[in-house]
Amino acid sequence: MEILTSAEMGRTDRRAIAKGPYDGYGLMRNAGASVVDEILARFAEVHGVDVLCGPGNNGGDGYVVARLLHERGLDVRVFASAPPRQGSDAALAARDCSVRPEPLSVFRATRERLVVDALFGAGLSKEIGGPEAEAIGSTQAAGCPVVAVDLPSGVSGDSGAILGAAFSATLTVTFFRAKPGHFLYPGRERCGAIVVADIGIAPTVIEGAGIKLWENGPHVWRSDFPSPSSQMHKYTRGHVAVFSGGASATGAARLSARAVARIGAGAVTMLSPSSALLVNAAHLTSIMLQRADTLADVETFVANRRPAAALLGPGFGVGETARLFALFLLGRRKGDLKGVVLDADAITSFAEEPRSLLERMVDGEMPELVLTPHAAEFERLFPDIAADRSLSKVERARAAALQASAVVLLKGADTVVAAPDGRAVINANGTPYLATAGSGDVLAGIIAGLIAQSMPVFEAAAAATWLHAEAGRLFGPGLIAEDLPELLPEVLSGLLGAS
Template sequence: MRVATASEMREIDNIAIDEYGIPGTVLMENAGVAVIRRLESIWESLAERKFCVLAGKGNNGGDGYVIARHLANQGAKVKVFLLGEKAGISGDARINLDIIDKMGLDIIEIVSERDWDKVKVAAAFSDCLVDALLGTGFRGEVGGDMAHIIDIMNAAGKLVIAVDIPSGVEADTGRICGKAVQAAYTVTFGLPKPGLFLYPGAECAGEITVADIGIPTAVVSRQNIKQNIIMAGMVRAILPRRSPAAHKGTSGRTLVIAGSRDLSGAAAMAAEGALRAGAGLVTLSAPASLQNLLAMKLTEVMTKPLAETATGGICREAVGEMLQLASGSDVVAIGPGLGRHEETASAVRETITTAQCPLVIDADALYALAGYTNLLNECAALPVLTPHPGEMARLTKLDVEAVNADRVGVARQAAGEWGCIIVLKGARTVVAFPDGEIYINTTGNAGMATGGTGDVLTGVIAGLIAQGMSSHDAAVAGVYVHGLAGDVAAQGGMVGMTAMDLLKAVPAALYGITGC
């Protein structure tokens, strides 16, 4: 499912109006009616229900006036609160404001302290508050009267339905600076907006409905929209199907290069993640001192010892052995638990630039690439990087707050500059490609906020590549499957979930998608 930025949606609206001759008032009417339809699905009858429509000065407010008219026509009791004066309303919004004014609806301009008291009282006695204050064009910080009215709405404890996007949420990033409306439902128009799915905005959106407001499909299809939500059907179509005659040799060979003296768990979870994703043969190559420990931990995984430093990390002498193992593998996952010794980092960089098979690069291998991202262009195949926000901050020389404030933008820029696939982990995980294409994942939950889940993801993506998926498809499918496994595991409770619970749930997640 494609998602449009505010500017892309504005362009779509303009084409529909200017080239196809659809009046803006028609689009506004259809938007308002879509919200009414959603309200009708919540209540059998709107008659005698009490509604407060809180409207701003722009087209979002105009949608609110349409909603108010239809509510009144259905016998609902409606009060419209305008943040400001009627004189400041123009265009299509003014047309619809004048209509409800002539209908005799109760329209209160909030210009005095007494008006604020009216808002509080009306909100307290309403069944539903309609948020038609700020639209998708909003950027920046909410303050002043807008912050005050949002506080009143959030404090009222009433059902809130947001028009297009909750006021205070930035449409492109999900960023909130100051205040934002906490909606139970959001009806968004034409195409959904990224900020409805990216946190913290996603937490304000509630249940999302995407409404058709009559924009011709040809207008949408001709736009080069590069943001997508990963859907189950998309993943079902690209996941590999195993032949009845399959055997371990035909199901892919994965090499995992991971681990150091104090970090064996990450290596084990990445290796098992590849197995759980369906890889036929998985080899874990780790420092020699971990050989016995890992062999006992991982019954189904082959282990290969590597030369190590005095501190228990992989040393430069191990590069030849790693490359030899890589030559017999379909994919290499490298990084979990490797440690940050400079000799290890140097060995990682040499291996990454010399190996001829696809790579999934995570954790300490990402640490080794800080300041060396230019080397990614030397990789034989398009590499997949799986940083969390802290690792992404180090690679980009930004701070974590800046990364999280624009997850899509940061991931897109890095993928384009470095010539790689970026899987920016977190709530929500974003997958970015060098051509600017973006996929936002909506599976997963807060129970996954525990050590080791990222190592599992590395293994899952690698295991899918081993089975013949392109790195592009494996990154998209891998994050969806990984999150869905988290959702399966969370059925036993989110608090106390571990990465091992996630591992065990991967086959069930795959079965839930493909039925096999």
């Protein structure tokens, strides 16, 4: 489930060709055949197929598709933007295709015919215009089905950005491994269903290639996921401190605390200002409650109760107190505190003086930090990185993780989790039903709960993101944040039962 950039995929192709057994044209024939298999399985009702071919290898795949469909008796037309380079694999494919190409400029889509987009692959780096843009417009206006070869033309393979104009595919067939543009918005919504086809490249070809980006899922973190043993007690399963806001803002922290408990932490303590003690006491049962008005109160609690992880931010309030509490927690030793999750108000509290957080002293004996910003919070804490529009979402998250010496979970429909060492995942199992107040508070609680159970922080953040999304998908329409912690047992049963 590695995700390869366009450059990494290019290097992979060259290694695969050097190792064999397929040469470049052999891989191209396999790619075209895999697209044809999907077309025949899914689009039996179409009256004919229009194949749009560019001059490069993506176009070469298109010529293979056209030849194979024609040999099966389908009505096939080919439209080419330019001839392939002489002596290239694409030129061999064009030579072997019995359907003679027409100029792309004469192409007009019709609703009854399938369009195969083989104009540009994932390596596109410039905006689309001219006949290619006109072909995209004609196809979109006709409303006909589109099968994209590798990636819809006009979508950046590395960032998911739309480069001028782009097809909206019904199906995208890519090869060997997916690209970032298949998962990052807005490209993701242009791909339709995604099939990653095996075209004969051995997985071993990317061993040692330094790939550090994956589609998020249990394969990334399952081996580190906590599993309780019969000899554990509540504190060996992890104790988490969750900080509450004032009397009128306690709900967010309680959502977080409930998630901490549901994900398996053995004990949860709510640290509450005096003004909110009665409000919290009225709503808490198994979750413990502790007064924390001042930094001295927090210091005493940490020294006496030694929580394994702490979560600060949900509903806490923005200001000096949040900064003081956060920097105190991050200054402890790992023997006292494994990790700190800063969310929501805790992140915004550092917007006016980010250096105190980003340039704090860090060494291997201090608690590890997880930051969970949405786009606006990210911009407040990392304005220079956010302003660089040349960076993909993955690159922004990685740059922020390195700058902050923290795991950064950059939220959104395509949530990215990045570590300071460059590892990153893109989450692909989200649902729009998670766009509800309090959903992020639950996510932060799941992360803290997993860290407290000794899960490494990058893996904990990645696992929490996937589990949170699975819970949302399980409930579906009508979801509110309060539902999410109660769905975790079912999601966990499926995960742990499959081990």
